[in-house]
Amino acid sequence: MRSSRNLGIRKREVVNLLKSVVEVQCPQIDVPLGRRDSSNPPNSSLADTSLPPSNLGVNDMLQLFTQKGLSLEESVAINGAHTLGITHCFSIESRLYDESKNDEPNEHEFELYLKLSCPKGSLTSNVSFVLNEPTTLTFDNHYFINAINGRGVLRIDAEIPFHPLTAPYVQRFAADQDAFFKAFSSAFVKLSTYGVLTGSQGMIRRYCNALS
16 A cells, blocks of 8 residues: 555565464454455555554544543553554654654663664655564563653654653553553454444455455
């Protein structure tokens, strides 16, 4: 999908090949059945309006997820999905060089590393950063540990451990991985059932990545 917010997402064919590996390695989440597939082709404009922007702050994040039925705890937990994945310079440059920013600063050496990798006005806007060092390929609670230690990459990662509404949950998830898994699973199921097509709406695709 040619969405401007999907630069780091590879072809869906690769995603399909990886699904079986993910299902084996990741925590099990029971997702209710009964949803139908969209009868519309992929739409980059719809994706741009549906996916959160890279400069999302805590207040906007909470509004976004509570509108979809998530609790405060679940809204914090779903950000733990940043334990996997990458981002790029163009997603963090505005935050790094915003003189009026009011979010908590990164750990000094880490922020220096980000700025050296993403100079202001640089043409290397597609330079990639993993969101969760050092366990980049493991779904765990290290995202919250990094955030507390001032090593958040995106704006939301830097703000979430210091906001009075979200800080208690960040501390809890950093200390208790099982609590994070439980809240994340609940949030994941709620998001997966938000606005689903049922009854005669949509269609049932023979292949997930193609219209029947």
